[in-house]
Amino acid sequence: xxxxxxxxxxxxxxxxxxxxxxxxxxxxxxxxxxxxxxxxxxxxxxxxxxxxxxxxxxxxxxxxxxxxxxxxxxxxxxxxxxxxxxxxxxxxxxxxxxxxxxxxxxxxxxxxxxxxxxxxxxxxxxxxxxxxxxxxxxxxxxxxxxxxxxxxxxxxxxxxxxxxxxxxxxxxxxxxxxxxxxxxxxxxxxxxxxxxxxxxxxxxxxxxxxxxxxxxxxxxxxxxxxxxxxxxxxxxxxxxxxxxxxxxxxxxxxxxxxxxxxxxxxxxxxxxxxxxxxxxxxxxxxxxxxxxxxxxxxxxxxxxxxxxxxxxxxxxxxxxxxxxxxxxxxxxxxxxxxxxxxxxxxxxxxxxxxxxxxxxxxxxxxxxxxxxxxxxxxxxxxxxxxxxxxxxxxxxxxxxxxxxxxxxxxxxxxxxxxxxxxxxxxxxxxxxxxxxxxxxxxxxxxxxxxxxxxxxxxxxxxxxxxxxxxxxxxxxxxxxxxxxxxxxxxxxxxxxxxxxxxxxxxxxxxxxxxxxxxxxxxxxxxxxxx
Numbered sequence: 019x020x021x022x023x024x025x026x027x028x029x030x031x032x033x034x035x036x037x038x039x040x041x042x043x044x045x046x047x048x049x050x051x052x053x054x055x056x057x058x059x060x061x062x063x064x065x066x067x068x069x070x071x072x073x074x075x076x077x078x079x080x081x082x083x084x085x086x087x088x089x090x091x092x093x094x095x096x097x098x099x100x101x102x103x104x105x106x107x108x109x110x111x112x113x114x115x116x117x118x119x120x121x122x123x124x125x126x127x128x129x130x131x132x133x134x135x136x137x138x139x140x141x142x143x144x145x146x147x148x149x150x151x152x153x154x155x156x157x158x159x160x161x162x163x164x165x166x167x168x169x170x171x172x173x174x175x176x177x178x179x180x181x182x183x184x185x186x187x188x189x190x191x192x193x194x195x196x197x198x199x200x201x202x203x204x205x206x207x208x209x210x211x212x213x214x215x216x217x218x219x220x221x222x223x224x225x226x227x228x229x230x231x232x233x234x235x236x237x238x239x240x241x242x243x244x245x246x247x248x249x250x251x252x253x254x255x256x257x258x259x260x261x262x263x264x265x266x267x268x269x270x271x272x273x274x275x276x277x278x279x280x281x282x283x284x285x286x287x288x289x290x291x292x293x294x295x296x297x298x299x300x301x302x303x304x305x306x307x308x309x310x311x312x313x314x315x316x317x318x319x320x321x322x323x324x325x326x327x328x329x330x331x332x333x334x335x336x337x338x339x340x341x342x343x344x345x346x347x348x349x350x351x352x353x354x355x356x357x358x359x360x361x362x363x364x365x366x367x368x369x370x371x372x373x374x375x376x377x378x379x380x381x382x383x384x385x386x387x388x389x390x391x392x393x394x395x396x397x398x399x400x401x402x403x404x405x406x407x408x409x410x411x412x413x414x415x416x417x418x419x420x421x422x423x424x425x426x427x428x429x430x431x432x433x434x435x436x437x438x439x440x441x442x443x444x445x446x447x448x449x450x451x452x453x454x455x456x457x458x459x460x461x462x463x464x465x466x467x468x469x470x471x472x473x474x475x476x477x478x479x480x481x482x483x484x485x486x487x488x489x490x491x492x493x494x495x496x497x498x499x500x501x502x503x504x505x506x507x508x509x510x511x512x513x514x515x516x517x518x519x520x521x522x523x524x525x526x527x528x529x530x531x532x533x534x535x536x537x538x539x540x541x542x543x544x545x546x547x548x
Contacts, residue, residue, distance in 0.1 A: 022324040023086075024067035027052040027074045030093060034069075034313035041321045043067075052076075059083045067320050069093065070100075078104040089323050091316040094303065095119060102334055112333040113319050116407060117172060118312035123302035124176035127221050127251045130275035131181075133296050134219070134247045135160050137273075140293065161185040166217025168233065169224030169252065170195045170205065171400070171411070177221060178205050189213050192224075193367040193399065196416020214241040219249065226253040229365075229399055236261035245272045251302045254279040263288045266295065277302050333404050346386060349379055350405075352450050352458035353387045353435055355472045355548050357394025359460070360439040360446050362546045363478070364395075370418040370440035371395055379433035380423040388421050391437055431461065466517050468508035472548050473521030479534065480542040483509045483516040487539040491518065494537075498530045 023044040026035065030047070038045045046065075052058055052074020062068065062084045069091045070076065076090060081104045090100055092114040105112050133139060136157035144151045165181045167174045170192040178188045182204050190205040191213045200207040210233075213220070220242070224230045234248065234257040248271060250257050259280060265271040266289075275296040279287055282300060289295045303309070322328040329335060353373070373391045375384050392408040396417075403411055412419055418440075436449040449462035460470045464480070477495075481487050488507075495502060501523040509516035526545045534543045 022066040025065040026069045028071035030313045034317040037317035076100040091320040093312040093316040106334045115312040115315040119303035119308045122305045122308035126302045134273045163218040166213040166220040174223035194415035219247045221249040222252045232258045239265045248274040251277040348452045348456045350390045353390040354394040357391040361395040361398045366441040366443040372420040372438040374422040374436040376424045376434040380425040466508040470506035470519045478544045479518040482539040484539045490537045
């Protein structure tokens with residue numbers, strides 16, 4: 019059998035290239051090839067693996083020519099330069115290296131904290147201009163100050179550790195941070211409003227999701243202490259840039275340091291030019307050590323997959339064998355979508371996830387299915403999560419995952435997956451199955467029977483089973499120009515609790531959701547997407 023063949027189309031270290039060769043993999047190292055779309059597409063069909071950084075654009079056209087490609091390895095976290103749906107449709111595994119940049123990014127946040135506290139960039143520019151403005155640059159000590167960490171996952175935990183070593187008090191807001199984990203890290207777990215009110219310095223370490231976008235909005239900034247300093251090394255869009263500029267102009271915010279921006283490359287920005295703002299060009303992962311770490315990791319991961327079938331840090335597939343894949347694939351999709359549905363409905367901290375397998379599915383490789391369910395539940399908050407990292411991330415946050423198998427007949431269906439998300443406010447549950455067409459469907463929500471196929475954009479309404487609801491809902495959606503693709507209803511009893519779960523052709527705006535909330539029968543409404 020011929021040795022697997024890998025193309026490296028971006029700059030990777032000699033040590034990473036050697037890993038492939040040492041393990042018997044044939045390698046062509048052609049840095050900058052990814053920038054030439056025609057040449058890239060012309061030769062990609064000769065390779066089993068593709069190793070990239072951010073420069074190579076792996077479009078659907080490139081993937082269409084990749085007749086042999088089995089795996090794409092990204093040395094880094096982001097895979098925006100890869101058409102993941104196109105790769106998935108071709109059965110190509112897409113891997114990344116989500117933890118290789120953690121220390122470097124955390125250290126950059128700490129560096130910006132020092133720079134803010136002592137106005138280092140401004141003092142440097144002034145001194146090199148020959149001004150010697152010693153009295154102008156009055157700094158503040160960090161010792162004894164309160165650092166508010168928004169997002170205490172991998173990077174946030176490292177920042178907290180470094181800050182505690184510098185004698186700062188650390189308070190952390192993270193819905194997925196367990197009390198036990200908080201004690202282990204030495205931080206005080208608080209709600210967001212308490213963090214805003216208490217923190218002298220706020221640093222952000224969360225992914226960009228619908229729940230975290232503009233988490234530091236104008237309203238949130240107004241709740242902070244006067245003189246607070248803001249640091250963002252995570253994602254552009256977590257901070258409302260226009261609102262932050264106003265808060266800086268008024269003096270409410272003493273300073274801000276940003277490594278990320280809503281629009282990148284950032285050639286202009288509302289914050290540019292403010293005397294109390296420090297900006298860097300997305301340097302969080304830019305150290306020699308981090309770049310080397312992710313290069314070595316991606317070489318090891320790709321080699322393991324090509325030689326042994328082991329899947330590590332896959333974005334688009336669970337850890338399952340080639341023999342199991344065809345049978346498991348529709349159930350993986352079901353578990354992921356059911357979990358995503360419940361995760362999108364849950365705002366309170368999650369304490370546990372219970373997955374029950376009934377019928378034939380209980381005899382399958384449920385570990386992959388459980389990983390898919392956890393991924394779905396946590397993805398609305400932890401965007402970079404994947405099916406391989408999901409169980410570890412759940413354990414890190416103290417989320418208890420229970421797996422129950424009942425191999426007997428699953429009532430009216432051959433196989434049923436039932437997921438319960440146990441949050442601090444209340445449990446939420448849903449069940450689904452896979453019909454003979456291979457498409458996953460929801461068959462139960464909140465113990466109410468329903469039959470609904472998943473669609474990209476859906477509307478979930480919990481209501482009272484009273485006359486007038488359907489007409490009012492239809493009128494509101496129609497007046498807003500929202501086309502309903504499917505309309506599914508269920509109720510527990512006549513006049514009791516009811517559920518509407520319908521597919522729509524486009525996202526439903528917040529304004530329309532607020533109109534639906536005014537319908538007397540409505541108890542809750544939520545737009546969800548898959």
